[in-house]
Amino acid sequence: MADPLAQIVGLLQPGAPFSKCVTGSGPWRVRRTQSPNPYYVAVIMGSLRYSDPRNGEVVVDAGDFILIPSARDFMMWSEAPSADNDMVVDPIILPGGGYRVGSIDGPIDMRALVGYCMFQSDDATLLSSLLPELVVVRGEHRLAMLMQLLGEEAVDNKPGRDVVLQHLLEVLLIEALRSAADLGDAPGLLRGLSDDRLAVAIRSMHAKPGRGWTVAELAREAALSRSGFHERFQDEVGMAPMEYLKAWRLALAKDLLRRREGSVGEIARQVGYRSASAFSVAFMRGVGVSPARYARDAAAIPAGMTADEFNGAIA
Known part of the structure; x- marks a missing residue:
């Protein structure tokens, strides 16, 4: 897992x-x-x-x-x-x-x-x-x-x-x-992972990001009702289950694009999108540029430097 x-x-x-x-x-x-x-x-x-x-x-x-x-x-x-x-x-x-x-x-x-x-x-x-x-x-x-x-x-x-x-x-x-033991009252990933039921669902999302997860399927993984799982996830992690899954998929996609591990269509399938066009729309909304543009820009950034640092250096 x-x-x-x-x-x-x-x-x-x-x-x-x-x-x-x-x-x-x-x-x-x-x-x-x-x-x-x-x-x-x-x-x-x-x-x-x-x-x-x-x-x-x-x-x-x-x-x-x-x-x-x-x-x-x-x-x-x-x-x-x-x-x-x-x-x-x-x-x-x-x-x-x-x-x-x-x-x-x-x-x-x-x-x-x-x-x-x-x-x-x-x-x-x-x-x-x-x-x-x-x-x-x-x-x-x-x-x-x-x-x-x-x-x-x-x-x-x-x-x-x-x-x-x-x-x-x-x-x-x-x-x-x-x-970390003292998690305070604020929600977050650590609180989600400290919850035995939610931890199963979170690990499942990470193990199989390309699977077409639904809230109902994730709730079954956590042995909770759909509504109970959604509410518990929101309270402990601080975002809805599908919002978390989308953020994780985009983070994975950005890493794959930076390392040029496959075409846009191949990467789309790896992170759970049925088509390159659906992936491109989601990526544009979440990141602000197209996957192809992101990959081109990442290729120009020297190793060890973030995109923000690179943009600041050339501004």
């Missing part, structure tokens, strides 16, 4: 091009009003507090990892009591690399890796739309081992440090998504 999360992460090709080791001492506060990409915090030593308008306050201790898929407005501050005059505008850059918040001379009571993730695919919005607004992972053994490796690598200046950190962070991102 297909692993939906692994398939989506594989399509997105996650990377961590920006990360920094931050140490804290005494009282401090940091506010971010907007981050262009999913933002993460991995606390290695001590603890900090996180808050945003939707999720409220969360204590993040050593060994905890948080991922903010759509980072718009959030604040982090020290475990030590702080006030507005402790707000950090520009962290202090340390001589050996890394950043300091709070007292420059005081004892270190917090160490964390923070940064943002990027996706080489231009389907990053698909992941953001299917994840909770805040992913919190605590006490996972595999994650703890990764955190230990990250902590050791972050404080050493060994050759290849940045490359090792990037790859460790990629693995950490995937492991965090797999291990």
Whole structure:
């Protein structure tokens, strides 16, 4: 049976091009009003507090990892009591690399890796739309081992440090998504996969995207009534079953077109459309260009660059 999360992460090709080791001492506060990409915090030593308008306050201790898929407005501050005059505008850059918040001379009571993730695919919005607004992972053994490796690598200046950190962070991102326990109240793919009934239907869609699924057939896969399945799927995943299936089919189609794996008609059949014309209409509505145009444009984009980055570079 297909692993939906692994398939989506594989399509997105996650990377961590920006990360920094931050140490804290005494009282401090940091506010971010907007981050262009999913933002993460991995606390290695001590603890900090996180808050945003939707999720409220969360204590993040050593060994905890948080991922903010759509980072718009959030604040982090020290475990030590702080006030507005402790707000950090520009962290202090340390001589050996890394950043300091709070007292420059005081004892270190917090160490964390923070940064943002990027996706080489231009389907990053698909992941953001299917994840909770805040992913919190605590006490996972595999994650703890990764955190230990990250902590050791972050404080050493060994050759290849940045490359090792990037790859460790990629693995950490995937492991965090797999291990997320605190899903909050927001719907998303992780909530759908945590529902035993819905997970069967989601895996079926991913295993056989070319099948002409109906809501009734998917409901039978989930051993639910048609209306019960539709309502439950909408509540847990945040979109209707056929809307999710369409989004997944288009994401697959875009990947196949980028890799030029078949003609438009062949790709249409692989992702569940009876004809190239029906596929072209759906693709145009969902993506904004025809499949043939999308394939031509993708062929012109250098490896490792998204369509948005390429368009910005040539604008």
